[in-house]
Amino acid sequence: MRIDKEILQEKNQKGLKSHQEKFDFLSNFLVKDGCNVPDIINKLSEFQVAIPSWALGAGGTRFGRFSFQGEPSTLEQKMDDVGILHALTQTAGAISLHIPWDVPKDYDAIKQLATSHNIVFDAVNSNTFQDQKNAKESYRFGSLSNKEKAIREQAVQHNIDVIDIGNKLGSKSLTVWLADGSNFPGQNNFQNALQNTQDSLKDIYRALPEDWKLYIEYKPYEPNFYSTVIQDWGTSFMLANECGDKAYSLVDLGHHLPNTNIEQIVATLMMKGKLGGFHFNDSKYGDDDITVGSIKPYALFLIFNELVYGMNNNPQNPYPAWMIDASHNIKDPLEDLIQSLEAIQEAYAKALLIDQDQLRLAQMENDVVRCQEILQNAYRTDVRPLLQEARRKSGGALSPINAYRSLKVRENLIQARGKNSVASGL
Ligand code: PSV
Ligand code: MN
Numbered sequence: 298m299r300i301d302k303e304i305l306q307e308k309n310q311k312g313l314k315s316h317q318e319k320f321d322f323l324s325n326f327l328v329k330d331g332c333n334v335p336d337i338i339n340k341l342s343e344f345q346v347a348i349p350s351w352a353l354g355a356g357g358t359r360f361g362r363f364s365f366q367g368e369p370s371t372l373e374q375k376m377d378d379v380g381i382l383h384a385l386t387q388t389a390g391a392i393s394l395h396i397p398w399d400v401p402k403d404y405d406a407i408k409q410l411a412t413s414h415n416i417v418f419d420a421v422n423s424n425t426f427q428d429q430k431n432a433k434e435s436y437r438f439g440s441l442s443n444k445e446k447a448i449r450e451q452a453v454q455h456n457i458d459v460i461d462i463g464n465k466l467g468s469k470s471l472t473v474w475l476a477d478g479s480n481f482p483g484q485n486n487f488q489n490a491l492q493n494t495q496d497s498l499k500d501i502y503r504a505l506p507e508d509w510k511l512y513i514e515y516k517p518y519e520p521n522f523y524s525t526v527i528q529d530w531g532t533s534f535m536l537a538n539e540c541g542d543k544a545y546s547l548v549d550l551g552h553h554l555p556n557t558n559i560e561q562i563v564a565t566l567m568m569k570g571k572l573g574g575f576h577f578n579d580s581k582y583g584d585d586d587i588t589v590g591s592i593k594p595y596a597l598f599l600i601f602n603e604l605v606y607g608m609n610n611n612p613q614n615p616y617p618a619w620m621i622d623a624s625h626n627i628k629d630p631l632e633d634l635i636q637s638l639e640a641i642q643e644a645y646a647k648a649l650l651i652d653q654d655q656l657r658l659a660q661m662e663n664d665v666v667r668c669q670e671i672l673q674n675a676y677r678t679d680v681r682p683l684l685q686e687a688r689r690k691s692g693g694a695l696s697p698i699n700a701y702r703s704l705k706v707r708e709n710l711i712q713a714r715g716k717n718s719v720a721s722g723l
């Protein structure tokens with residue numbers, strides 16, 4: 298199923314007058330406050346977030362998986378789903394593939410399909426947390442960190458193969474997330490595991506094309522429950538530095554222990570020019586991978602405040618790669634992703650409203666109350682008309698969720714794909 302701009306324009310007609318009123322009201326008020334509204338709208342339109350191929354099917358938990366219907370079961374269908382998201386929101390212009398789940402059969406055809414949906418290939422992800430069919434070695438006790446050289450070599454070679462696949466598609470980065478660690482005290486020698494990981498990452502780094510980046514993701518626990526080799530941003534940062542200029546840390550919001558000050562991590566990494574990528578999601582307890590902004594929207598806003606500051610003041614940091622890393626157990630994944638995209642844009646728009654000069658001044662004067670007022674004034678502004686205007690101008694839907702439902706997207710997908718389709722992946 299494809300959604301073309303004419304259909305959306307027609308759908309938008311109904312809400313257009315009320316949108317215009319709300320937008321005019323907000324933008325008058327923002328202009329009086331010194332905001333450059335057209336610039337904010339442009340920034341929102343330019344902000345594109347990659348959709349991971351594994352977030353388009355029902356994720357499930359270790360207790361079970363409740364399928365919903367019309368899931369994409371091929372790479373082509375996953376790309377079609379991202380095409381739908383992008384058509385509606387105009388902010389999902391990229392897909393992130395996971396290998397071996399998404400190995401293309403016909404590269405030219407896949408590239409053409411991407412172009413037809415106006416999407417590009419973001420980072421490619423390797424998988425050394427599962428054993429693959431016919432694999433010689435097992436990752437049961439780790440991959441890049443493993444005690445056995447043959448196992449490490451197999452894992453390194455897999456990453457090199459993933460780079461080759463990504464290269465043929467026009468990807469420019471590899472994301473490595475390792476499940477390696479230990480379940481019980483004494484199981485592993487920490488130093489050997491870290492040394493092996495560092496050496497293996499360097500081997501992968503050597504195979505990286507000149508214009509590629511390596512993103513090293515960290516996570517404190519799960520699937521290992523005693524220790525994880527790349528447990529935190531410091532370890533990831535250290536490994537990235539060891540590898541070289543093209544290696545960066547990747548922050549996944551769910552990969553922190555409760556109450557971690559993630560915005561401060563963002564600031565530190567950007568100051569050091571080492572924040573490469575970002576995975577959005579939200580959580581209450583652990584790596585819950587639920588809808589962005591559904592639990593801690595103010596924390597998301599504070600993170601965006603640091604991202605905006607870094608993008609304006611840290612030329613040493615490349616423009617970060619944005620991705621949603623979510624899993625869907627209950628909701629229709631496409632509806633959930635629409636909600637996440639909206640939450641991301643909302644937090645970004647609010648952060649763009651912050652008067653950075655005034656904030657610096659208040660900080661210099663140690664006027665703590667005013668610092669807080671400046672942040673909270675921006676946070677309390679209802680910026681949704683700005684998001685709608687950015688979407689409308691790019692040919693998207695004023696309300697992606699309403700359009701998705703009234704166009705009966707899921708019903709159409711079920712009709713085309715059947716009730717029992719299953720996506721490969723997480
Ligand atoms: C596992 O925690 C994980 O969610 C990581 O965040 C990776 O980015 C993703 O899986 C895909 O490997
Ligand atoms: Mn992630």
Ligand code: MN
Pocket residue numbers: 549551552584586622
């Ligand atoms: Mn995760």
